[in-house]
Amino acid sequence: MKIVSVEALEENLKLFITNPETTDDTEEAARQAKTILKYNIDSSYANYALALHETEQANRCAPMADYSKVIKKYEKIIEKDKNFIEAYLMLGKIYEQIDKQKQHDILAKAYKQFPDQYLIMFDLANIKLFHTGEKELALDLFMKCVQKLPQVDSAWASLGTAYSMNRELEMAKTCYETALSINPDKLKAVLGMGVYYFENADFKKAREYYERSLMINKDSFWGTFNIALLELLEGNFEKGWELYEKRDKEILLKEFGGSAWPELLKQDVVKGSNEKVVVLKEQGFGDDIMFARYLNHFHKLGYNVTYAAAPELLDLFKLSPDLDKINISSSIETNDVTTFDYRTFLVSLPHITSNYIKGKPEPLKIDMKRINNKDLNIPEKLKKSLSSKKIKVGLCWSGSPKHWRDKSRSIELKNFQNLLKNKNVEFFGIQKVQKKEDEKFINKYKNFHNCSDVLSNFVHTAYLVDKMDIILTVDTSLVHLSGSIGKNTYLYLPKVPDWRWGLKDKQDWYKSVHLLRQSDVDDWSIPLKESEKILKKLSS
Numbered sequence: 413m414k415i416v417s418v419e420a421l422e423e424n425l426k427l428f429i430t431n432p433e434t435t436d437d438t439e440e441a442a443r444q445a446k447t448i449l450k451y452n453i454d455s456s457y458a459n460y461a462l463a464l465h466e467t468e469q470a471n472r473c474a475p476m477a478d479y480s481k482v483i484k485k486y487e488k489i490i491e492k493d494k495n496f497i498e499a500y501l502m503l504g505k506i507y508e509q510i511d512k513q514k515q516h517d518i519l520a521k522a523y524k525q526f527p528d529q530y531l532i533m534f535d536l537a538n539i540k541l542f543h544t545g546e547k548e549l550a551l552d553l554f555m556k557c558v559q560k561l562p563q564v565d566s567a568w569a570s571l572g573t574a575y576s577m578n579r580e581l582e583m584a585k586t587c588y589e590t591a592l593s594i595n596p597d598k599l600k601a602v603l604g605m606g607v608y609y610f611e612n613a614d615f616k617k618a619r620e621y622y623e624r625s626l627m628i629n630k631d632s633f634w635g636t637f638n639i640a641l642l643e644l645l646e647g648n649f650e651k652g653w654e655l656y657e658k659r660d661k662e663i664l665l666k667e668f669g670g671s672a673w674p675e676l677l678k679q680d681v682v683k684g685s686n687e688k689v690v691v692l693k694e695q696g697f698g699d700d701i702m703f704a705r706y707l708n709h710f711h712k713l714g715y716n717v718t719y720a721a722a723p724e725l726l727d728l729f730k731l732s733p734d735l736d737k738i739n740i741s742s743s744i745e746t747n748d749v750t751t752f753d754y755r756t757f758l759v760s761l762p763h764i765t766s767n768y769i770k771g772k773p774e775p776l777k778i779d780m781k782r783i784n785n786k787d788l789n790i791p792e793k794l795k796k797s798l799s800s801k802k803i804k805v806g807l808c809w810s811g812s813p814k815h816w817r818d819k820s821r822s823i824e825l826k827n828f829q830n831l832l833k834n835k836n837v838e839f840f841g842i843q844k845v846q847k848k849e850d851e852k853f854i855n856k857y858k859n860f861h862n863c864s865d866v867l868s869n870f871v872h873t874a875y876l877v878d879k880m881d882i883i884l885t886v887d888t889s890l891v892h893l894s895g896s897i898g899k900n901t902y903l904y905l906p907k908v909p910d911w912r913w914g915l916k917d918k919q920d921w922y923k924s925v926h927l928l929r930q931s932d933v934d935d936w937s938i939p940l941k942e943s944e945k946i947l948k949k950l951s952s
Contacts, residue, residue, distance in 0.1 A: 418451045425457055438465040456493045459485060479506050494525055504535055512543045530560050541574055545813030550574050565591045569600040576607055579819045579934055584608055597628050606638060612933060613908050615642060633660050644911035653763035664694045672747040676754035678764045684714035687753040690744060691719045694757045697889035700725055701896060705773045706761035708734045713768055720744050728870040731782040775896040775922055780878050788875055790866065797838060797861050798879045803951045806842040806877055808885035813846060820906045821887045823936050825850045831944050832857050836951035842876050842890055884943055895922025902946060904939045905929040
């Protein structure tokens with residue numbers, strides 16, 4: 413009988429796992445691994461093969477998969493062998509599905525161990541770009557990926573996306589063109605070229621690239637989604653909403669639940685059905701406030717409506733008279749199929765109700781009497797500032813850095829220096845201050861009050877908005893709240909804004925919201941000068 417060493421068995425297992433023809437047969441890999449473990453219980457590769465098999469079994473149970481045991485296996489492998497790169501990568505893939513922050517942390521740990529490894533750099537760059545909002549660091553990592561493997565089209569396409577999100581549009585274009593020179597059908601690069609022309613307001617050219625992406629892959633989610641946004645931006649709402657319904661809803665169901673019930677489609681909506689429908693949140697807080705206006709109208713069609721709202725908005729929505737007849741909760745606590753007849757998404761309501769609800773309903777009513785009756789624990793120092801007889805201006809200059817167009821919509825706080833020189837005005841920063849340099853900047857001005865610590869939920873935000881004379885804000889949830897309250901609001905907009913604000917001088921979602929739009933891409937000088945004139949006139 414031929415005697416085979418443990419080392420030889422491990423080598424055979426490695427070859428089996430890495431062979432494209434056998435790599436998916438984790439059951440056989442696990443069988444080989446068990447043989448190895450009889451002789452070497454600490455074999456990293458054998459334990460890795462078992463973990464792979466258990467990962468595959470857990471994946472079959474998605475979205476109810478329990479990865480806790482297999483995560484411990486990968487962690488134990490790393491603990492014993494810090495250079496076992498495959499374990500880091502698999503942990504990253506698992507956390508990608510269940511915990512983005514932990515995915516970031518394990519990849520950051522791996523990057524310290526393997527600072528020149530392409531896959532580690534590539535995955536870490538993606539999560540920094542799209543989850544943590546560290547766009548500059550993501551750009552640096554993608555540049556290293558290109559330097560490492562300049563022949564890889566995905567590296568160039570991703571570098572282009574990083575440049576685009578950092579508002580270096582010409583560099584983005586160069587990267588996309590390089591990716592297309594390597595692979596003319598590189599979908600991400602084709603879409604990226606569409607985004608480049610979109611951001612430069614060449615919508616005809618943008619559409620050509622989006623349509624080209626659908627010729628490469630007719631099921632391209634981003635191709636259809638980008639065309640939907642373009643239709644909505646140009647005011648073609650019927651077509652835009654129809655295309656928007658093709659967005660990837662599975663991701664939302666995985667994050668927020670609701671898959672136990674069938675989706676309510678436009679053709680299913682009828683008057684007087686009395687059916688129970690759960691409406692799921694899906695977008696940012698601004699979208700929640702904006703589209704909550706449809707809930708009462710949906711209820712009036714004859715539906716028993718439950719809205720699964722964001723926890724941060726729960727108290728605000730419960731104080732709205734428009735939602736008194738809507739069941740509001742912050743989560744779905746059951747998968748009992750009898751609880752609801754259907755599910756739908758909040759931003760699907762304009763489309764699925766369009767046979768009955770024409771035009772745009774009035775904004776959600778915010779009852780300030782109800783809010784003022786709440787015990788909000790406003791600090792006395794802030795109350796004193798709010799009682800000032802000077803003009804009070806609520807200011808918001810930046811949104812979440814995680815937003816993919818954040819660098820397009822946010823304004824560097826230092827650009828407000830001339831505005832803040834107006835001593836007849838008290839400014840109140842109605843946003844969470846994200847940067848330490850912003851805190852230092854605010855502290856230089858006696859007439860600039862940082863309200864970050866007061867904004868524990870949107871009821872507090874509404875209270876502050878109500879105390880202002882006007883609101884000056886970039887495109888964040890504040891404009892939707894202020895517009896719903898009916899406060900005189902001026903919205904700083906990039907040349908190419910989010911679709912809802914359109915391409916005209918005025919918008920019709922909120923009567924009290926006025927647009928201050930860039931004339932040139934990424935140039936805030938004109939909107940800022942316009943707001944300075946508005947304040948000067950108001951305070952004179």
